[in-house]
Amino acid sequence: MTDPEFMDRAEALLQSVEASCDRINDETDADIDNQRVGGMVTLVFRNGTQIIVNLQKPLHEVWMAAKAGGFHYKFDGERWMDTKGNGEFFENLTRYAAQQAGQPLHFA
Template sequence: MDNTTYLNLAEKAFEQIIELIESINDDVEYEINGNILSLEFESGYEIIINKQEAMKEIWLASTKGGFHFAFTDGHWYSSKDSIDLLTKIREELKNN
């Protein structure tokens, strides 16, 4: 995958994450700073999602662990457990 394609797909993923946040949990504050999307819950729980351009991945870090997502077959899947990025975000939003 070339850089332009990766960046377009990663940007679309960030947009989908923000839409998901706004539809599920309005108690989450979010901020994009460069390649990093930070989510902060009222409880103080935080999730950091960042674009890893060199690896062509999206990484998610929280107190529950770190996950690396690669784009395959139209979705971002975790190398750890094959979960889809938006499914993982949905789980985090509902459990915090």
């Protein structure tokens, strides 16, 4: 994957995270504060915990830091998959965000 291809796909991922936060806030009382600075989105939950998603352009990876740990994702041609075989980005973000918010959430 070229750098421009990575940036296009990674930008789409970050925009999807932001749009999911907006939708979740409209549909639930989760009250997720999402802040974007460049290639990084920080989700802040009501209890003060955070999930940080940021781009690692030189590695063509997306990194996620949550209470559950730190995770690296690469695009496999269809989806962003954990580099250690621990699943797909949005499935994991859904699980970790729900744990931190204390309620069911869905990111897509």
